[in-house]
Amino acid sequence: MNFKYTLLAGVIVFTFAVAPLVHAQDEDADALAETVGDTVGIDVGFSIPSPDEVRAIRDRRPSQAVSERVGRNIMEAFELYEEDLTQEAIQVLRGTNARNDFDRAYLARFIGNLLASEDELDEAIAQLERAVDFNILSFGDHGASIRLLADLNLQHENYEEALQRYQEWIQFTGELDHEVFMRMANAHLELENYEQVIPFARKSVAHQETPNRNPYILQVAAFYETQQIANAIQVLEEGLEVLPGEERWWGQLGMFYLLEEELEKALATMELAYLAGYLNRENDFRALVQMYSNLGIPYRAATVMERHIESGEVQGTPRNYSIAARSYHSAREFNEAAEMYTQAIAVAEDDEDRRDYYRRRGDALLFVDRYSNAAEAFSNAIQLMDPDDDTTGRLYMSLAEAYFYAEQYGDALAAAENATRYDAHRRNAESWAGYIRTTAERRGVDLD
Template sequence: MKTKTTILSALILAAVGATFTAPVAVAAEQCEIDTRKTRVVSERVGRRVQKAYELYAEDNVDGALEILLEINPSGEFDKAYVSRMIGSLYAGKEGHIDTAMKHLKIAADINQLGGSDQAQTLRLLGDLNIAERNFDAALKYYNDWMAFTCKEDTNVYLRMASAKYEQKQYSDTLKYADKSIALQKEPNKGPYSLKMASYYETKQYKKAADVSEDIVRFFPNERRNWIQLGQMYMLGEDYKKALYTMDVAHRRGYLETASEYKMLAQLYAQNEIPFKSAALQEEYLKSGLVEKDESSLAMLANTYHQAKEIDKAITYYGQAAEIENNSRYFMRQAGLLMEKERYKEAKTAIRNAMNGKGLKSTGEAQMLLAQAHFYLGEYKSAHQAAVAASKDSKTKKSASGWISYIKETADRKDVAI
């Protein structure tokens, strides 16, 4: 799986990209936006503003700003109007958001603009503060916008949910995300993603999976949604649903990364379908999607072992062991070779284990070697190995029994040891 950080960054990006829907009016006795009378700037200021508009229409933003910044309005309304215009122009210039917010705040605080102008100023301040990660300020301006207009809007609630998520206030994130969803005319993934992320962060994995189901239902053709749903099922330990989801994703061609294929292989094994797991592992190892390292080969060997495909398990344990000369996997290979009565090959694997790295018990290796020699009729070598095994506390008792048995067998067959 991907790491937690990788999975949550994607969710936040999804939440930012909201689509436009019209705001919904909220019942109120009287909205302030409706009480504002239409006003015009003074003649002196109006002439300068008109010239600035003309320059802006010619894409000469710097020229328009130069004129506006030279105006020194005396009246409060004129000051608010010019400040709003300056702020709006700076908002469109890269690297000038702080300056834009400073002028827009002046206009908003004077609070004398016409209804639509004041509303747009408040909302723009919310959007700019979100962009600058000033979340408390953004929330204030969005609340001010709703109070002023007596309206609700799905995208405003989405941005409020995003702000609360960034502040790690997950219960509020859920509240605003639900409000955003309730106002949607068409499904927008953003609030669902924030809901799922909030449940994920609070370890409510089953609820996260429920939301992820909604995401897949509304956006079934986005491959990442299927992977995400499978991950949520896994975190909630619903391995059957996780397997079904990832299997569908595989059949749709949505699996792309090594971790995604490994996840599906793991789920087959967890759901007691080891052969399909092993076949998938073998497929992606042969394709080169997953590197043939010790870990991946050992996992494949272990899965074939579970599937009772012993010959393949022997092969892959051997390959895994050879990469780092790992005694552990040589011993597993030797044990399976003994099971298949391939005693000569077992002796080689045991000696490889004894010469390899990380052998936990020399006595166990010697004991297995004694048995291999014995079944090949090599009683003298079997006796020597059993005597060596008797010197290890782990295998002393069993080795003593084998020493006696080897002697009795050799005597019966008239073989000197």
């Protein structure tokens, strides 16, 4: 799954409300006109009427009423609808003989609304298109029909048509509805018109009464798709100023800082999110561990990894245990490193990994003078090696060292002599063997 759909999955949810089935009142038009007017500096590619222009549009609309016979059928259909007999209501309306365009438009709108409530989208769209095309309904009814038509097309994934209808609605009503701008941004994202996502999403932000996460998500997705990571960072920073409780954004911001190689900002952001309890995915914990390592804080890297393996939030894989082990090793916490390598060995799936972890465990144990344990680890590693592999010589050298410091001189000598069989280590192994004999003789140990 790519970033866009990972980011959006389960986040942006639109609800599509069916327009009122009764006649929309134009008395609200004056209040609506007070809310319209373009947002300075955000160009959405078309003009938006001013309040005065909206009033003029409203005043030019005809003032009509349905004929008496059609009105009776409409009331009957409405009563059926209120009794949850929607299909019966639709049949009543379909059987109504309209004698003029206004009746036809009103019936088409009513039927379209009912079909939309039944999720019969194709037919609902066709009826609403018919109602809108007559262009004869009142200001409120005509505007509501266009808006519902846009919403249904978006729901039906007719993105181009949805965009056209939303623009028509805005240019008819002049209304600056943040939800509509957000839906237009979403349609552009689905069409991969990434540059067009931004102005509509920002327009949505500008007209929100309360902060909403979705316009920010849409912008981040668009900027990510066009590899404008710095702009994505700016959007997340703005979003977190107004929505600091959006937990996943903190981790995403940290990862974007990392992409831009702003390592200190990346770590500071991820650490803040971690301490606040906002990180809850394995990838987030692993990213934090990597940041600690990159910035030379290995102990924190190790403890975070170990803690979340133990909690089950990070899988106890050989790789994850070995990351914790290497971090402990870098922090010179050799006992802890050795323990993590033991855990890695227990879950390793192939001999190559096991012998590497045994070797590393032995190296760690040498640093804390646990020579017998180190010798055991090196011996186990050798048992998993191909005797003809030249790197086996290095393991025999390490084994000789462990036995020597454990004062097991006979075993140390045997290991050194085995190492002489490998060209890359012969000279050092022969020197070791000589030193072991000398030391043993000085200490009264008979190696013969």
